Amino acid sequence: MKSDPRVIIVGAGFAGLQAAQSLANSGAEVILIDRHNYHTFIPLLYQVATAQLAPDQIAVPIRTLLRRASNLKFLQAEVQQVDCIAQELTTDQTTFSYDYLVLATGSKSKFFGVSGAAEYAFQLKTLNQAISLRNHLLTCFEEADRESDPVRRSQLLSIVIVGGGATGVELAGSLLELFTGSLKRDFPHLNWSEVNLRLVQSSDRLFTEFPDSLGKYTAKKLRSLGIKVMLGSRVSQVFEHGLDLSDGTYLAAATVIWAVGVQGEVPLGLPFPAVGKQQQISVSPTLQLSDYPQVFAIGDLAHIPSHQESLSGVAPEALQQGVYVAKAIKNLIQGKTNKPFSYFNKGRLAIIGCYSGVGQIAGIKLRGFLPWLFWLVIHVVYVPDWRNRGLIFLTWLHNYLIGDRPVRLIFPSSPAILPRGRSPDQLS
Numbered sequence: 001m002k003s004d005p006r007v008i009i010v011g012a013g014f015a016g017l018q019a020a021q022s023l024a025n026s027g028a029e030v031i032l033i034d035r036h037n038y039h040t041f042i043p044l045l046y047q048v049a050t051a052q053l054a055p056d057q058i059a060v061p062i063r064t065l066l067r068r069a070s071n072l073k074f075l076q077a078e079v080q081q082v083d084c085i086a087q088e089l090t091t092d093q094t095t096f097s098y099d100y101l102v103l104a105t106g107s108k109s110k111f112f113g114v115s116g117a118a119e120y121a122f123q124l125k126t127l128n129q130a131i132s133l134r135n136h137l138l139t140c141f142e143e144a145d146r147e148s149d150p151v152r153r154s155q156l157l158s159i160v161i162v163g164g165g166a167t168g169v170e171l172a173g174s175l176l177e178l179f180t181g182s183l184k185r186d187f188p189h190l191n192w193s194e195v196n197l198r199l200v201q202s203s204d205r206l207f208t209e210f211p212d213s214l215g216k217y218t219a220k221k222l223r224s225l226g227i228k229v230m231l232g233s234r235v236s237q238v239f240e241h242g243l244d245l246s247d248g249t250y251l252a253a254a255t256v257i258w259a260v261g262v263q264g265e266v267p268l269g270l271p272f273p274a275v276g277k278q279q280q281i282s283v284s285p286t287l288q289l290s291d292y293p294q295v296f297a298i299g300d301l302a303h304i305p306s307h308q309e310s311l312s313g314v315a316p317e318a319l320q321q322g323v324y325v326a327k328a329i330k331n332l333i334q335g336k337t338n339k340p341f342s343y344f345n346k347g348r349l350a351i352i353g354c355y356s357g358v359g360q361i362a363g364i365k366l367r368g369f370l371p372w373l374f375w376l377v378i379h380v381v382y383v384p385d386w387r388n389r390g391l392i393f394l395t396w397l398h399n400y401l402i403g404d405r406p407v408r409l410i411f412p413s414s415p416a417i418l419p420r421g422r423s424p425d426q427l428s
């Protein structure tokens with residue numbers, strides 16, 4: 001008797017998890033592989049880093065999400081090698097043969113050759129990195145509270161965020177809310193004029209993915225909140241306690257956060273190179289590798305030349321590619337052909353903080369309270385698992401009514417106490 005075709009999906013982020021769930025009860029044996037045993041809702045990572053949400057509120061065990069169908073299996077493993085000719089995938093656990101392979105390993109930070117950035121700047125791509133940043137920020141305030149040297153104290157209370165895209169802006173607004181809400185009450189003896197929050201952006205405006213007017217609105221809003229927005233400033237080197245700008249200015253800061261640039265997280269041992277500035281895997285309009293049509297690449301990892309203009313590396317793109325690839329594989333199993341992938345853009349929103357955001361939906365520009373509210377509603381709806389949705393909603397309600405951040409916890413024994421920017425998954 002012929003066995004069911006085997007589909008291996010590497011990466012249980014937005015794209016890979018969606019692909020697996022869309023293959024439920026498809027008649028294929030589906031093995032979803034990830035180095036973590038949980039799915040992370042990345043857009044809310046910054047709220048973990050800023051003590052707003054607890055880590056388990058934005059992460060769900062992958063096995064919980066696959067329970068609904070017996071053909072979906074999970075393996076916690078690190079992918080080490082892909083042999084596209086033999087159709088075999090090797091992990092640190094075992095080697096599998098596959099009929100179809102879906103690569104959905106996402107992206108990682110890109111440092112543009114800036115020396116010291118990988119070593120000293122904090123990143124925000126994984127849950128461990130978010131916890132690591134939270135621990136560090138809270139530790140800086142504890143140290144500053146007992147520090148008598150004003151120079152060292154001002155360094156401890158200085159934060160520089162590099163990157164004026166969505167991540168950088170969201171972080172800046174959320175840090176400000178943390179400082180002016182909870183921490184001001186926690187540390188009544190600190191001199192708050194010493195707290196220095198700066199957002200450094202190399203281009204002359206924030207939010208290059210939005211129309212110019214929304215970028216200007218965002219910069220004005222952040223400045224009015226007390227954040228120093230430094231446009232046209234390029235970082236040339238990062239140190240343990242600060243950074244250099246390319247015009248020679250030195251900014252002292254105990255915390256430098258790298259919120260700019262991504263590149264494909266290409267699995268090791270692929271028999272072909274990643275391409276382009278973002279080091280992604282180039283795929284055809286049907287998201288297949290041209291030399292190996294049994295292999296698909298989706299999400300942040302994939303470079304789709306036919307969609308270069310319309311895709312910008314956000315979760316809805318990854319989700320739609322996950323749905324598409326599942327359907328494409330079902331068609332191939334049934335001997336049918338596939339139409340090219342097409343992306344339906346529902347619009348874009350970003351949160352600034354302090355009850356304001358920006359957005360563009362159906363060509364209409366939004367700013368202020370409405371996009372802030374839409375952003376919260378949409379994000380809570382998209383979080384997988386009812387428990388997490390409920391907890392996030394209640395936590396936000398508590399935060400915004402009481403103005404307090406409950407997760408101001410420093411875990412000394414946490415695996416997050418690692419060299420900055422590093423997480424256990426990056427240490428081998």
Ligand SMILES: Cc1cc2nc3c(=O)[nH]c(=O)nc-3n(C[C@H](O)[C@H](O)[C@H](O)COP(=O)(O)OP(=O)(O)OC[C@H]3O[C@@H](n4cnc5c(N)ncnc54)[C@H](O)[C@@H]3O)c2cc1C
Nearest residue numbers: 011013014015034035042043079105106299300313314315
């Ligand atoms: C801080 C931040 C904020 C963001 N905010 C938003 C937002 O508000 N809205 C929005 O739409 N988008 C946002 N994005 C972008 C969005 O998160 C990505 O587009 C989306 O996560 C891409 O999904 P993916 O499935 O391709 O990759 P990911 O979600 O990154 O998942 C990749 C998975 O692959 C696993 N993996 C990687 N390599 C291996 C390996 N070798 N072996 C085993 N497993 C592996 C990882 O553990 C991970 O689970 C944000 C991104 C960041 C970093």
